[in-house]
Amino acid sequence: MSIQQIAFLIVLIVTASLASKLYGRVIRNIRLGKDIEPLREQDEGRRWLNVFLVALGQKKMFKRIIPALLHAAIYVAFLFTQIELIEIIADGLTGKHRVFAPFLGNLYPVIISAIELLSLAAFAATLAFIWRRNVAKVARFQQSEMRGWPSWDANIILFGEILLIIGIFTMNMADSVLQIIDPSHYVQTGTFLISGHLGPALMGSWDPDLLGVMERFGWWLHFLVVCGFLLYLPISKHLHILFAFPNTWFASVSPKGQMKNMPEVMVEVKSMLGLTEDTGSMSEDIPEFGAQDVQDLTWKNIMDAYTCTECGRCTSVCPAHITGKKLSPRKIMMDVRDRATEIGKNLDSGNLTFRNEEARKNNHPLTSQNYADDRSLFDYITREELHACTSCNACVEACPVLINPLDIILQMRRYEILTESAGPTDWLPMFNSLENNGAVWAMSADRDAWTATDSQ
Amino acid sequence: MEVPRYSERVAKGESPEILFWVGCAGSYDPRAQRVTVAFVKILNSLDIDYAILGKEEQCTGDPARRAGNEFVFQMLALQNIETLNTYGVKKIVTTCPHCFNVIKNEYPALGGEYEVLHHTQLLQSLIQEERLSLEAGTDKIVYHDSCFLGRANGEFAAPRDVLNQLTTDMVEMGRNREKGLCCGAGGAQMFKEDEPGDKRINVERTEEAIATNASAIAVNCPFCLTMLSDGLKAKDKQEEIMVYDLSELIVNNMQL
Numbered sequence: 001m002s003i004q005q006i007a008f009l010i011v012l013i014v015t016a017s018l019a020s021k022l023y024g025r026v027i028r029n030i031r032l033g034k035d036i037e038p039l040r041e042q043d044e045g046r047r048w049l050n051v052f053l054v055a056l057g058q059k060k061m062f063k064r065i066i067p068a069l070l071h072a073a074i075y076v077a078f079l080f081t082q083i084e085l086i087e088i089i090a091d092g093l094t095g096k097h098r099v100f101a102p103f104l105g106n107l108y109p110v111i112i113s114a115i116e117l118l119s120l121a122a123f124a125a126t127l128a129f130i131w132r133r134n135v136a137k138v139a140r141f142q143q144s145e146m147r148g149w150p151s152w153d154a155n156i157i158l159f160g161e162i163l164l165i166i167g168i169f170t171m172n173m174a175d176s177v178l179q180i181i182d183p184s185h186y187v188q189t190g191t192f193l194i195s196g197h198l199g200p201a202l203m204g205s206w207d208p209d210l211l212g213v214m215e216r217f218g219w220w221l222h223f224l225v226v227c228g229f230l231l232y233l234p235i236s237k238h239l240h241i242l243f244a245f246p247n248t249w250f251a252s253v254s255p256k257g258q259m260k261n262m263p264e265v266m267v268e269v270k271s272m273l274g275l276t277e278d279t280g281s282m283s284e285d286i287p288e289f290g291a292q293d294v295q296d297l298t299w300k301n302i303m304d305a306y307t308c309t310e311c312g313r314c315t316s317v318c319p320a321h322i323t324g325k326k327l328s329p330r331k332i333m334m335d336v337r338d339r340a341t342e343i344g345k346n347l348d349s350g351n352l353t354f355r356n357e358e359a360r361k362n363n364h365p366l367t368s369q370n371y372a373d374d375r376s377l378f379d380y381i382t383r384e385e386l387h388a389c390t391s392c393n394a395c396v397e398a399c400p401v402l403i404n405p406l407d408i409i410l411q412m413r414r415y416e417i418l419t420e421s422a423g424p425t426d427w428l429p430m431f432n433s434l435e436n437n438g439a440v441w442a443m444s445a446d447r448d449a450w451t452a453t454d455s456q
Numbered sequence: 457m458e459v460p461r462y463s464e465r466v467a468k469g470e471s472p473e474i475l476f477w478v479g480c481a482g483s484y485d486p487r488a489q490r491v492t493v494a495f496v497k498i499l500n501s502l503d504i505d506y507a508i509l510g511k512e513e514q515c516t517g518d519p520a521r522r523a524g525n526e527f528v529f530q531m532l533a534l535q536n537i538e539t540l541n542t543y544g545v546k547k548i549v550t551t552c553p554h555c556f557n558v559i560k561n562e563y564p565a566l567g568g569e570y571e572v573l574h575h576t577q578l579l580q581s582l583i584q585e586e587r588l589s590l591e592a593g594t595d596k597i598v599y600h601d602s603c604f605l606g607r608a609n610g611e612f613a614a615p616r617d618v619l620n621q622l623t624t625d626m627v628e629m630g631r632n633r634e635k636g637l638c639c640g641a642g643g644a645q646m647f648k649e650d651e652p653g654d655k656r657i658n659v660e661r662t663e664e665a666i667a668t669n670a671s672a673i674a675v676n677c678p679f680c681l682t683m684l685s686d687g688l689k690a691k692d693k694q695e696e697i698m699v700y701d702l703s704e705l706i707v708n709n710m711q712l
Contacts, residue, residue: 063635257608258561262526266566269530275538290524319638319661324654388651391522391643392603397634413524426648427523434528438514438535440480440647447478448510450489451459 001095004216008092008223015227022234026306029344032368033299036250037260046253050402055248060400064313067132070125074161077122078241080115084168088223098175101189113193116172119165120194126161133158140312145331150237150310157238163225171218173199174211181208243307244401250300251402256393259410265289265418290414293376294340295368297411304403305337314395314405320388327388329395329405335380336408343371377412386412387424459496462507462543473505474578475540477550477559480515481678487685488551488678491701495551495575497712498703502587506549512539518554521562523644530566533558537568549573551703553604553677554642560609574605576615576676576702583621590621590709597705598627598670600661600684601636602677615676615702622705629664637661639687641679662687666697673699 039047053059058075061068087100101108132138133154141151176199178186191197203211233239240247252258264287270276291297314329315321321328346354352366359370389409396404417423433442465472476499481488499506514536517529540548548570550556560572582588599619605611612633619626631637640650640657650656662684665673675681681699688694 255557255561255609257557257604259521261562261565262530265526265530266534269527269534273531273534275534289526317635317637319640319657320651320653322637323640323657323660325651326653327651384651387648388653389643390603390638390640390645390657392638393607394603394635394638397607410522410524413522414526415524417524418526423524424648427525427644430519430523430644430647431525431528434515434517434520434532438532439484440515440519441484443484445484446511447483447513448459448461448508450478450483450492451457451510453457453489453493 005092005095011224011227012089012092015230018231019234022231025344025348026234026239028347028368029340030299030302030306032295032340032343033297033302034295036298036300039250043253047249047251050248050251050253051245054400054402055244058400060398060402063398070128073118073121073125074129077115077118080118081164081168083111084115085222085226088219091219092223097185098187098189101187106190109190109192109196112172112189113196115168116192116194119168122161123165126158126165130155130158140316143312143315143328143330145328145334146310146312150334153236153238154310156232157236160225160229160232164222164229167218167220167222167225169195169198169218171215171222172196173203174215174218176200177203177206178208178211178215181211237308237310240307240309240401243303247303247307248402250303252404256396260407262289262414288415289418290416291408291411292378292415292419294336294343295371296415297336297408301404301408301411302336302340304405304408305333305340307401308333308337308403309401310334311400313398313400314403317394317398319390319392319394325384325388326382327385329409332381332385332405332408333403335377339375339377339380342375343368343373346373347371381412383416383422385409386416389413457493457496458500459510460507461510462545463510463512465507466543471544472507474547474549474573475543475545476506476508477516477548477552477555478508478513479550479552479555479678481682482551483513485678485682487681491551491678491681491703494701494707494712495703497707498579498588498710501710501712502582509539516555516558518558519644519647521558522642523647533563533566533568537563537566540568540570545570547571547573549575549578551575551676551678551701553602553609554679557604557608574609574611574614574676576605576618577611579702579706580614580617583618588706590706592621592624593709594625595623595672596625596627596668596670597623597672597674598629598665598668599632599674600629600639600665600680601633602675602680603636603638603642605676606636607634615674618702618706619674622702622709627668627670629668631664637664639677639680639683641683646679646682656687656690658683658687659690662691662693666691666693671697672705673697674702674705675699676702 058072061071090099091097104111133141172192172195175186176192176196179188294302310330312330318327318329347366347368350366354371354373355366356370356372364370386409391406393406396406429442430440433439437443462472462475478492482492514532516536517532521529548559553574556572556574559570579588597619599616601612638657639661673684675684681701684699688697
């Protein structure tokens, strides 16, 4: 086993163990949420369709053609470069060089050439994205929630993509020259479309030793950046490249206008209306309804938050946001994610002050079930934001990965009204007349009085 | 005017084919009442077998549910379902997309399953069956999607089909269909003051409609009707541009 093989193996093992820890945390944070209703078998086809069209096919991205094409360039390059990545891992483990070449024969240079072409397009697209964010300052990246880390996060990823592409081309260019001058050590693959010409033109006169170093440099750079990416994703908006798939699968296939029923309320209302005989089963505790914190949301709501790539399509179409109100659906998603992450960090700290009263009394260890702090989602999301929503579903429609910010807003409104008996005072007369008169307005006239109006 | 009640029809041992759900706005709001009357005129003139609940109808509970008040919503919904199921109602048509959405999508979970149509869907099928024939004029009319018929339920075609029978010059705003901009009334916003901001949502939408140079705005929702009418007043255009529900345009067209 060569030193290089050992180094490779160590990097691979360290990356894998760190990754399992970091991704484990994200999954634990998502599972802070409540269970979702069981998926219905008859919806399976539509769910697969969502995965294929929306996640894999990026259908919703194409509502805005320019970013869609730029994004597609990077995405397709990413997909195809996986072939080269698998080869890099195989080479790294076996200590061989371009292990796929003998198997694939004449097809090998075609595949590598395709990857090179796609990488070139991805390179151009990445530069365009850097320009859009930092020079052209596209409006939807400039809202207040994007200041600081979110803006850094986006640029770090774009910079990483540049490094990945530099790695691939450096490796292939040096290799192309080495194949010519040192055929006994470098497997003959046939000419690569870009580096096969660019390599000899730029590096043709270089010293073979230097070329060998450059080839290894490109190879290691690509591999290390991939490992870095993998470990960076769980703390980044870029997690969508993995989560887009489960998230589109679990997304609701009901009409967007449909709000989830609350069966726990139905029991009480039915007994109040005398529609059921059984009133003895009602719990003694004062129940809590709606969502005060991420634990009251479903795990799908929290997965939505971790899937969010902060693109701001939701916010840019939100009527409340467009007219200068405080609401930004993207911020709602970022807040849910940040709150879940905060709880996760506190759980990891093992600090026993984060146990609820009962667990402290019984001296139970800290778990996600007995977690309590003095904070909630309402420390992140203000009531003004919740009250500005028109439930128009524009944000839901706009999301390229089927995130539903509206569902979270409505669950928090339920908490405010049902559990806190708070909410906009303007709504009180409406609630009163609904309860007393069965109409949104307090009217003295009969509901069918309009029939007396003769023609107009 | 002659409007059959469901209770009277059932007492006679008849079961009307379709229940017309009038809704709070259609019952009480003076402007929306005109839409109700217009729709009834169409139903009457085409001898549709329908009836209304009249005093037995209550709010569907939509604004309460979207405000977060599930108790009030379920109280109303369960009472309405009780009424509808007692009468054995099978098919419902309504001129309000909020009522449409709630009865169609949310009443089933509470025990109320019906075939639910928005009035523009019924009008579309009446046109397709050639029971309703209209003569297309040349007025430039811009169509505004309501969120609860459009995005919420994916119905973009029916109201456009109807409008295309009424005019040869239907125009769209930039934000239409899935991208349609809300009028600002949904989510119980209709019943509260706006949160602080730069502008009212209805004004933003009305400006977009005005920019099309249409002489009228066609809507399918009583709350959009109010919001866009207010928007026109805010822009001092209420004399030049009118907001109509599609059923009103039909009544004008048929000269009923």
